[in-house]
Amino acid sequence: MTVTLGLLIALEIVLSRFLSFAAWNMKIGFAFVPVALAAMLYGPVAAAIVGGLGDIIGALMFPIGPYAPGFTVTAVLMGLVLGFLLQKRRELWRVLTAVCVNQLVLSLFLNTLWISMLYSSAYWPLLVTRLVQCAILVPVQLAVILLMEKALERFDRGREL
Numbered sequence: 001m002t003v004t005l006g007l008l009i010a011l012e013i014v015l016s017r018f019l020s021f022a023a024w025n026m027k028i029g030f031a032f033v034p035v036a037l038a039a040m041l042y043g044p045v046a047a048a049i050v051g052g053l054g055d056i057i058g059a060l061m062f063p064i065g066p067y068a069p070g071f072t073v074t075a076v077l078m079g080l081v082l083g084f085l086l087q088k089r090r091e092l093w094r095v096l097t098a099v100c101v102n103q104l105v106l107s108l109f110l111n112t113l114w115i116s117m118l119y120s121s122a123y124w125p126l127l128v129t130r131l132v133q134c135a136i137l138v139p140v141q142l143a144v145i146l147l148m149e150k151a152l153e154r155f156d157r158g159r160e161l
Helices: 003-016 032-042 046-060 069-085 092-119 123-160
Strands: 021-023 024-029
Touching: 003 032, 003 046, 024 123, 032 046, 032 069, 032 123, 046 123, 069 092, 092 123
Parallel strands: none
Antiparallel strands: 021 024
16 A cells, blocks of 8 residues: 555655646646545545645646645645545546535635745636636546546456456
């Protein structure tokens, strides 16, 4: 498990820091994939570790801007949400709830607060501009997590044979 989490943390850093579209007020990419995979395989604590350590190590090694611990808090909370909802049973409503809580509550409202504080920007106008990010990421995350679920089911069935 430790080796797998280390690989997922490294993958989160690469996806977040090098393979994402990032502007000062939004970030679109696939850094959620290793966190969701940790959530599905090992649960909320592992997913929180992947999200939190991925954010801290990525910010220290490959900074995009000044380090703000609020983003780490959000990354940990996102891992916890994914872990609690996706660890055992991954029905459509659980995946949809996890994605919507992460994108509409944590990313949209909480990360907007951190960006607003970090750059001394007005909160509500900034929130409106970040709606585009959520509109893109909600369906993308939903589709990718559902595809990952199907892949994990096939992998588990193959191991049982």
